[in-house]
Amino acid sequence: MTEKADLQSVLDRAAAGGRITPEEALDLYRDAPLHALGAAADAVRRRRYAGTEHIATYIIERNINYTNVCVTACKFCAFYAAPKDTAKGWTRDLDDILRRCAETVELGGTQIMFQGGHHPDYGVEYYEKHFAAIKEAFPQLVIHSLGASEVEHMARISGVSVEEAIQRIHTAGLDSFAGAGAELLPERPRKAIAPSRSPGSAGWRSWRRRTGWGSSRRPPC
Numbered sequence: 001m002t003e004k005a006d007l008q009s010v011l012d013r014a015a016a017g018g019r020i021t022p023e024e025a026l027d028l029y030r031d032a033p034l035h036a037l038g039a040a041a042d043a044v045r046r047r048r049y050a051g052t053e054h055i056a057t058y059i060i061e062r063n064i065n066y067t068n069v070c071v072t073a074c075k076f077c078a079f080y081a082a083p084k085d086t087a088k089g090w091t092r093d094l095d096d097i098l099r100r101c102a103e104t105v106e107l108g109g110t111q112i113m114f115q116g117g118h119h120p121d122y123g124v125e126y127y128e129k130h131f132a133a134i135k136e137a138f139p140q141l142v143i144h145s146l147g148a149s150e151v152e153h154m155a156r157i158s159g160v161s162v163e164e165a166i167q168r169i170h171t172a173g174l175d176s177f178a179g180a181g182a183e184l185l186p187e188r189p190r191k192a193i194a195p196s197r198s199p200g201s202a203g204w205r206s207w208r209r210r211t212g213w214g215s216s217r218r219p220p221c
C-alpha cells in the first residue's frame with residue numbers, strides 16, 4: 001500500500017504524464033484527497049487538450065425511469081421489482097413522462113435518458129409509442145437511451161429481429177444508445193452478477209458490428 005505521504009507524489013507523477021501502477025491507482029481511489037485528485041485530473045486534461053483546455057462542456061440531461069418491473073433480476077440491483085411483486089412494482093404513464101420532459105426543457109435540459117427495467121409486456125410498440133410522443137411534444141430533446149439487453153428483450157417480446165427493433169425505435173425518435181451496463185462486463189463478472197442481461201461483452205461487440213450502432217458507457221440501469 002502507498003504511504004499516505006506518498007499519495008501526493010503519485011498524483012504529481014500522474015499529472016505530469018507519468019505511469020502509475022494498479023496498486024497506486026487503487027490507493028488513490030481509496031485514499032486520495034478529493035481536491036488533490038481533481039487537480040491532478042484537471043492538469044492531465046489541460047495537457048491532453050492544449051489549445052482548447054479552457055473549454056469544459058456539459059449538458060443537462062434528465063434520467064426518466066419508466067418502470068422498475070424487470071424480469072432480469074441482476075444481483076446487485078435494489079431498484080427492480082419482479083413482475084409478481086405488485087406491492088413494489090410501478091410504471092409511469094405517458095402523461096407523467098411528458099411532464100418530466102417539460103420540466104427538463106424548462107430547466108434548460110436538452111437530453112433525456114429513458115431508463116427502466118425489462119418489463120415482460122414492453123415490446124417494440126411500447127418504445128415506439130413513447131419515443132414518438134416525446135419527439136412530437138419536445139422535438140428539441142435528444143433521446144439517448146437503452147442498450148443491447150433492452151433491445152434484445154423488446155425484440156423478443158414483439159417477435160421481431162434486433163435489426164427491425166432498432167430501425168423502428170430509431171424511426172420513432174431514439175437518437176442514440178446509452179449502452180446501459182452489465183452486458184459490457186467480461187463474461188465472468190457478468191455471469192456472477194447479471195447473468196440474464198444479454199448479450200455479454202463479446203456478444204455486445206458483435207451486436208455493434210452487426211447493427212452499426214455504437215454507444216456510450218453507463219453504469220447498469
Ligand code: SF4
Binds near residue numbers: 072
Ligand atoms: S440493473 Fe436494470 S436490468 Fe438489472 S435488475 Fe435492475 S432494472 Fe433490471
